[in-house]
Amino acid sequence: MKKLLASLITAALLLVSAGCSAAPGASSNGGQSPASPASPGAGIDYPGGKPITVIVPFSAGGEHDLTARAIGNEMSKWGYTFVIQNTTGPEATALDYFHDEGYADGYTLLMHSPEVMASTYACGTLAEPVFRDMNYLGNFVFDAGIICVKADSPYNSFEELAAAAKATPGELGWASVGAAGKNYLDSAQIFQVTGLDFNYIPYNAANESRAAVLGGHADVYYAYVSGAKATVDSGELKVLAVTGEERSRYFPDAPTLKELGYDITTGLTRCWDAHPKTDPAIVEKLTKDLNDCLMAEETQKVLDNMGLAPYWMTNEEMHAFGDTWYDNYTVLYKELVAGQ
DSSP: OHHHHHHHHHHHHHHHHHHHOSOTTOOSSTTOOTTOSOOTTTTSOOSTTOOEEEEEOSOTTSHHHHHHHHHHHHHGGGTOOEEEEEOSOHHHHHHHHHHOGGGGGTTEEEEEOHHHHHHHHHHTSSSSOGGGTOEEEEEEEEEEEEEEEETTOSOOSHHHHHHHHHHSTTTSEEEEEOSSSHHHHHHHHHHHHHTOOOEEEEESSHHHHHHHHHTTSOSEEEEEHHHHHHHHHTTSEEEEEEOSSSOOTTSTTSOBTTTTTOOOOOEEEEEEEEOTTSOHHHHHHHHHHHHHHHHSHHHHHHHHHTTOOBOOOOHHHHHHHHHHHHHHHHHHHHHHHHTO
């Protein structure tokens, strides 16, 4: 099982690497400049001065929300006006968006991640595989997972935390987001590969799970680099490990789980989706303009300051990425259910 999980995870991250290895200022479309060739949608009157709503089906202040607002602010310099609309219930929101053809006019987008939808579909909380039909307008970032504890925690390394977990199996609280879905399944993978037994404590939002650890109600905060960076920088949390393929440039002293001998990587992509029936010319124009914006040096600096590592992937790469993770999560979820 561990080898299967590791191979699936590695395949998924290789897709990220393949689609995102271009240096800032270059796109991943065969080495061409983002501005060339000219976009088929370049001549259309869109957005025509009208605001575009981006539905973010996660709470304000979370990683998706912060990414959406950063991109929206930068895109305002390119003649766009984006209005961020936070909702709750990402599965219901995705289904409502998918089935409402009124959203196909290009003036309402959805913020999501294909592997988030894939994980909730694997768990049965998303009723349909809508991630397979969305128009992904490119991927903005890849945010590695991060394992933190409170600054005054007795654990100063992941090895110390692991030793405590082995001594008291099931007692140390592991706070993250969701009783099912991506963070739950990623955490379960970490537990399996490391052979550690934590008490997984689900919260509705990242700020709630972070507050639980800071308040002493849980021992471990599992989130993403961008969601932990400000609290680590303030001295309230300390990083024990990251779960990317390599060390985070934001926390260069923190080892990866791979360095510690655990063959696993986890993380999160974030993108904007357009309704499947959106005019292809609008999709093309949005994709090109978002690519140009993301590759701009100023945008890269803004994201970098937030702990968001810019990574571009095309619509096709995002679909392959989501399918790989769905296969991964389906195997894992079936094993978790069978083991109950």
